[in-house]
Amino acid sequence: MTAMTLIDKVWNEHVLHQAEGDLLYVDMHLIHEVTSPQPFEGLRQAGRRVRRPDLTVGTADHDVPTSGLDLPLADALAAEQLRLQRENCAEFGVELHPMGSAGQGIVHVIGPEMGLTQPGMTIVCGDSHTATHGAFGAIAFGIGTSQVEHVLATQTVRVDRPKTMSVTLVGAPHADATAKDLALPIIARIGHGGATGHLIEFRGDPVTALTMEGRMTLCNMAIEAGARSGLVAPDETTFAYLKGRDRSPRGELWEQAVAYWRSVRTDDGAAFDREVVVDVTGVGPMVSWGTNPGQSVSVGGAIPSEFPDAQQRAAAESALAYMGLRPGQAISDIPIHTVFIGSCTNGRIDDLRSAARIVDGRSIAESIRAIVVPGSAQTKRRAEEEGLDRIFLDAGFEWRSPGCSMCVGMNGDTVPTGMHSASTSNRNFESRQGPGARTHLVSPETAAATAIAGHLTTPSTLSPIGTH
Structure with missing residues (x-):
């Protein structure tokens, strides 16, 4: 028998037809409010139903505010998308965890928390970071709007074999x-x-x-x-x-x-x-300095001054111009305005516990605005049961309700233009966290230490509690 990779095993088990790409059977379809309204409307116009509503689960994450849940949404488009999601899921019989519900949260956080994500599955969602579910040995990937409609109608998706x-x-x-x-x-x-x-x-x-x-x-x-x-x-x-x-x-x-x-x-x-x-010998806390995650160095280091080729040098020059930084500048000299702990990358209960251990007994720097956004309602409940919310609040952090929040710069959760953010999210593209925002990707531990120190640093550099 030919030796096979994990990827080939799972892929082959789900191929139904091979022509113009592979037609894959989908074990779990996760949907959120931003990429689902158009596909549901397509079903409605074609007179189709959802093929497997029992294998489809929806939640609200991108558009939900993380504070003032009892107030009308200021963003009209966000409010409309959330309304359409509620109506569409009710009409087509799809399980939904709407804003404010006990099961609501970032789609890539609630799937694993609930046990929906399991080894050997194929999982799709109209969101690129569906890859998160691959941690369980599942083939999980993001799909486009037209593909979302196809999965809703057929429980299959046609894609080129990677x-x-x-x-x-x-x-x-x-x-x-x-x-x-x-x-x-x-x-x-x-x-x-x-x-x-x-x-x-x-x-x-x-x-x-x-x-x-x-x-x-x-x-x-x-x-x-x-x-x-x-x-x-x-x-x-x-x-x-x-x-x-x-x-x-x-x-x-x-x-x-x-x-x-x-x-x-x-x-x-x-x-x-x-x-x-x-x-990865000796690799410790890292931070991005540019406008893509590959432009990163040790938190205790400096922005590179030399690059291996002209293409990387040109990319660095462009990134540094946007970020307002210079080659050779020490990472610790970058002025941080905002610290964000959350997102589908680092908004889980273990992430919050790790950050809280560093924050406990300390206070954030006066120059820092720091917010914590749990990845799900379940994570928020567990954190509050453990007293993590009080640790963050006592230190000067804002404690929020679950959602994508500052990762996508929604509902006012943004970094001011020209300001620098230490963020536990996944993307540091230009304006990702708001127009002109300058994002530095870090771990929850580094984010917590940075909030305390007022500049990018690691927990090991913080003074012991009770000293000055």
């Missing part, structure tokens, strides 16, 4: 390194867009040592290297995370599921279309 790519991490990272800190040098190594047309399987001891939350962060960031998605083979860590969740199998079905999930892995000797090895 190439396979392995990214193997070797070496021992610094003890302070997080999944975000591993993702940034991977993107720098591959290049922003360097994995275009590929599905990546992340491999190696530094990957398997990550928690599920860390693996989700890593797979979430695969998109920033241009990949269609990222995956990690399921293992005991995966099974422990899923056991007992609302939508996970139970009893005998659980045992059957785990038996299958153990087979969802790359066979020894299987060949990938491309293989990359990234040495």
Whole structure:
């Protein structure tokens, strides 16, 4: 029998037809309010129904405000999209977790939390960071509006088969390194867009040592290297995370599921279309300095002054002009105005716990505006039960309701023009967090330390509590 990659195994099991691309069966279709109104209208005009409403789950995330939920939405378009989502899901019989409900949250946070995301599945959503779900050994990717309609109508999607790519991490990272800190040098190594047309399987001891939350962060960031998605083979860590969740199998079905999930892995000797090895020896807290995630350095370092080729030099010059920075400038000298902890990359309960441990007993710098946006209503409840909200509030942070928030610069959750943000989100493109906003991608731990210090720094540099 030919040795197969994890990617090929899952893909092949879901191919229904091969012509003008592969027709894949979709195990789970996740929808949100921004990319679903037009597809539902298309169904309505064609007189079609949703093929598998039981395999379709909706939530509100992009448009929801994270404060003042009892007030009318100031953004008319956001209000309209949320209204259409409620009406469409009711008409077509689709499960919906609307704004303010107990199950609402960022689509890529609630799927794993509920146990909807499972190994060996195909998962699609009208959002590029659907790759997050690949952390469970699922093939998960974003689709366009017309494809959303096709999935609603047929529970299938036609796509070109991507190439396979392995990214193997070797070496021992610094003890302070997080999944975000591993993702940034991977993107720098591959290049922003360097994995275009590929599905990546992340491999190696530094990957398997990550928690599920860390693996989700890593797979979430695969998109920033241009990949269609990222995956990690399921293992005991995966099974422990899923056991007992609302939508996970139970009893005998659980045992059957785990038996299958153990087979969802790359066979020894299987060949990938491309293989990359990234040495993460000594890698510690990282930060982006430019306008794509690949432009990143150590938090304790400086902006590069030399670049390997003319193309990278031109990209750096353009990025530095936008960011208002200069080659050789120390990262610690960059003036930070806003700190954002949240998003589908780093808005989970473990992310909030990690940040709270650093914040506890301290206060944010006077020059800093800092906000925490839990990734879901469930995460918010758990955090409040554990007292994390009080830790953040006592330190001077704003404690918000769940949503995409400052990651996409919605509903007033923006960074002022020309100001710098330390953000746990996934994109630092120009104006991503608001017109003229300057975004630096960091881990929750680095974000928390930065809020306390008033400049980009790591937790290890903070003075002990009670000293000055």
